[in-house]
Amino acid sequence: MFTEQPLIYVTKDDADRIAHWDILQAFSRLSPTQQLYYWQLSDPLSSSLESSVEDIVIAKFDGNSFGLDSGGAIFVRPSRINHSCLPNVEWQWNEASGTFKLVVIRDIELGEELTISYVRAAAWRQTGKVRETQLSFPCDCPACQHETPYARASDRRRALMGRLFDDIMHREESNIALTGAQLWQNFYDAMKVKELLEEEGLLGWELAMSYYIMAGSMSRYGEDESAEYYSDMEQDYYRLFEDKFDHGLAELVDH
Numbered sequence: 001m002f003t004e005q006p007l008i009y010v011t012k013d014d015a016d017r018i019a020h021w022d023i024l025q026a027f028s029r030l031s032p033t034q035q036l037y038y039w040q041l042s043d044p045l046s047s048s049l050e051s052s053v054e055d056i057v058i059a060k061f062d063g064n065s066f067g068l069d070s071g072g073a074i075f076v077r078p079s080r081i082n083h084s085c086l087p088n089v090e091w092q093w094n095e096a097s098g099t100f101k102l103v104v105i106r107d108i109e110l111g112e113e114l115t116i117s118y119v120r121a122a123a124w125r126q127t128g129k130v131r132e133t134q135l136s137f138p139c140d141c142p143a144c145q146h147e148t149p150y151a152r153a154s155d156r157r158r159a160l161m162g163r164l165f166d167d168i169m170h171r172e173e174s175n176i177a178l179t180g181a182q183l184w185q186n187f188y189d190a191m192k193v194k195e196l197l198e199e200e201g202l203l204g205w206e207l208a209m210s211y212y213i214m215a216g217s218m219s220r221y222g223e224d225e226s227a228e229y230y231s232d233m234e235q236d237y238y239r240l241f242e243d244k245f246d247h248g249l250a251e252l253v254d255h
């Protein structure tokens with residue numbers, strides 16, 4: 001796990017957009033060494049020799065920045081990490097301290113590449129075809145090898161997780177105290193989501209949220225021992241994903 005301050009951090013304007021002018025301003029404030037780092041970032045549009053410096057600066061920002069609630073940011077090391085829909089690292093951003101944190105979510109073998117998901121929040125429950133529309137490049141991770149048994153199973157798992165999660169949220173949002181049967185249903189659905197996440201190899205923040213739902217359902221039902229067990233599991237993750245927890249369950253809904 002490591003933390004890093006942004007090389008460039010540009011906040012959104014009143015229209016909720018990142019203005020090109022602000023990106024260029026931020027770039028011009030960098031020291032020569034920092035500009036060199038920036039220059040070494042990949043250029044997704046492969047700007048031609050005729051491209052202006054301004055165009056290249058913006059293309060590099062668009063292709064390498066992390067979309068944050070308040071704007072976008074470039075980080076020297078994290079911006080070089082490639083995408084996978086089955087990432088082994090998860091990222092989070094702390095708005096208050098302006099710190100970016102990477103958390104390793106599963107064992108990484110020697111020589112294995114670090115990967116993060118460029119698709120925010122809802123990718124865990126989206127099929128390959130949907131994720132494709134959110135990425136500006138073709139993903140070659142195993143979950144995106146359409147027509148392979150693995151990718152088909154992955155699509156089935158993600159679609160089912162999305163349905164189960166929506167069912168849970170639907171019951172929670174009914175504004176009426178849940179019946180015992182509904183609490184148990186939430187518990188079982190969250191347990192099923194947890195199992196599907198493990199099968200899929202998504203062992204990060206979403207897994208923590210399923211523990212959170214399991215603990216909450218059991219606590220309200222009065223099964224204190226189970227509630228405590230799942231709450232402990234959730235707490236282990238809370239330490240890692242504190243910044244994401246602050247966003248709550250809404251972060252996992254497919255908007």
Ligand SMILES: [Zn+2]
Pocket residue numbers: 084085086139140141142143144
């Ligand atoms: Zn993929």
